[in-house]
Amino acid sequence: MVVAGLLGAAHGHMIMNTPTPYNLDSAPLLQVNPLGAGFPFPCQGRSTVDQTTTITAGQTQLVNFTGGAQHGGGSCQFSLTYEYPPPADKSKWKTIYTLIGGCPVSAAGNLPPSQPDPNGRADSVHCGNDSGTECIRQFNIPIPKDVPNGKATFAWTWFNKIGNREIYMNCAPISITGGSDSTAFFDSLPEMFVANIPGECTTGQGVLNIPNPGKFGKVLEQPADGSEGSCPKANGIPSFDGVASPAFGGSDSHSPAVAAPSPAAPVATPLASPTTLITATKPSVVTPTPIAQPAPPAAPAAGSGSGSGSGAGSAQSCSPDGAIICIGASQFGICDHGHAVPQALAPGTSCSNGVIARV
Incomplete structure (x- = not known):
């Protein structure tokens, strides 16, 4: 991802x-x-x-x-x-x-x-x-x-x-x-x-x-x-x-x-x-505090995932970068540097031909 x-x-x-x-x-x-x-x-x-x-x-x-x-x-x-x-x-x-x-x-x-x-x-x-x-x-x-x-x-x-x-x-x-x-x-x-x-x-x-x-x-x-x-x-x-x-x-x-x-x-x-949404407050002049970020996801191991035939949870090989990748019946990923990490589809939605839509 x-x-x-x-x-x-x-x-x-x-x-x-x-x-x-x-x-x-x-x-x-x-x-x-x-x-x-x-x-x-x-x-x-x-x-x-x-x-x-x-x-x-x-x-x-x-x-x-x-x-x-x-x-x-x-x-x-x-x-x-x-x-x-x-x-x-x-x-x-x-x-x-x-x-x-x-x-x-x-x-x-x-x-x-x-x-x-x-x-x-x-x-x-x-x-x-x-x-x-x-x-x-x-x-x-x-x-x-x-x-x-x-x-x-x-x-x-x-x-x-x-x-x-x-x-x-x-x-x-x-x-x-x-x-x-x-x-x-x-x-x-x-x-x-x-x-x-x-x-x-x-x-x-x-x-x-x-x-x-x-x-x-x-x-x-x-x-x-x-x-x-x-x-x-x-x-x-x-x-x-x-x-x-x-x-x-x-x-x-x-x-x-x-x-x-x-x-x-x-x-x-x-x-x-x-x-x-979190309600915004009226601006005032203060110094913003750095935000602690979650650790970035680990890069997929070489050879992990090989398209739609890979097991659930494995990074999928893909192209082009930026494409929405449909993974099985209940997952999707966004292609980044040749791999897409599976994410669960929201209930009541499906992924087909790179488009997520309600069913």
């Missing part, structure tokens, strides 16, 4: 699980894959509503993630559209918040695995806050007070720091209250940044300095030189407006270029499911 610190070529595996995304529990199940073949822009092509989250403009929305390969983190954006189904025209998506680096983790590479979610999606240890290291973070994303009221789609996009040049995206149906009856503020927001799919530019390695990130966000890690690849180059490191700015209903203030950390991270706790 994945081991912390390895920088393998495996495809990453992450989804936003909160607010409740399209197709979290409905077929075709939301998958932890980057956009690409079979997973089109936008939203992996998913638009089945399992649950609509009500969000109040001028307040914050908790965002959390599930995933077993985090590629050391990267840069993320959070965007809105008011069209349904979610439109393929990227100009219809407007960015409300940008995180440069540190999203959804700040880590050396991939984290050790923990218990999968109820649909069998791989997961790792969670921080329970927005500042822990070597664990999956959660964020309270400010929702501007002047976004329009009504039904909308909230999107998370992620550009991974390490590995193949990819874009990850999934989306959640929401209903916004307490906002504006005008679209003027929404129309003034920057267009969602899209790259690493056909017809778009390709980013470089390292923390991406997202061009035109908007006025609202944080710089959690310094961006890498050349991270723009063939994409437009950002005009320096952004200096974002603070969350207390008028757009969020508070007094005018500005955050520093690199945001102060949140309260000290507790010992990271694996989540049994994406709905079992």
Whole structure:
């Protein structure tokens, strides 16, 4: 399985699980894959509503993630559209918040695995806050007070720091209250940044300095030189407006270029499911405490496992790296460096042709 610190070529595996995304529990199940073949822009092509989250403009929305390969983190954006189904025209998506680096983790590479979610999606240890290291973070994303009221789609996009040049995206149906009856503020927001799919530019390695990130966000890690690849180059490191700015209903203030950390991270706790969340606390300036991590799983012995004919519990030979491997009737694994370690499927799910689905 994945081991912390390895920088393998495996495809990453992450989804936003909160607010409740399209197709979290409905077929075709939301998958932890980057956009690409079979997973089109936008939203992996998913638009089945399992649950609509009500969000109040001028307040914050908790965002959390599930995933077993985090590629050391990267840069993320959070965007809105008011069209349904979610439109393929990227100009219809407007960015409300940008995180440069540190999203959804700040880590050396991939984290050790923990218990999968109820649909069998791989997961790792969670921080329970927005500042822990070597664990999956959660964020309270400010929702501007002047976004329009009504039904909308909230999107998370992620550009991974390490590995193949990819874009990850999934989306959640929401209903916004307490906002504006005008679209003027929404129309003034920057267009969602899209790259690493056909017809778009390709980013470089390292923390991406997202061009035109908007006025609202944080710089959690310094961006890498050349991270723009063939994409437009950002005009320096952004200096974002603070969350207390008028757009969020508070007094005018500005955050520093690199945001102060949140309260000290507790010992990271694996989540049994994406709905079992640790409540985030209001940020304050303290020094985060390092998180004790479980020992990485032992590497499979040479020759152990030989595909589907191996016994239960043995690492399975596999390719390509990053693929979901179905192992027997009740197990799956994620291919990493030519081997997949079996994990139990959640009750009521099955694995077929590299896709985990409800039965």
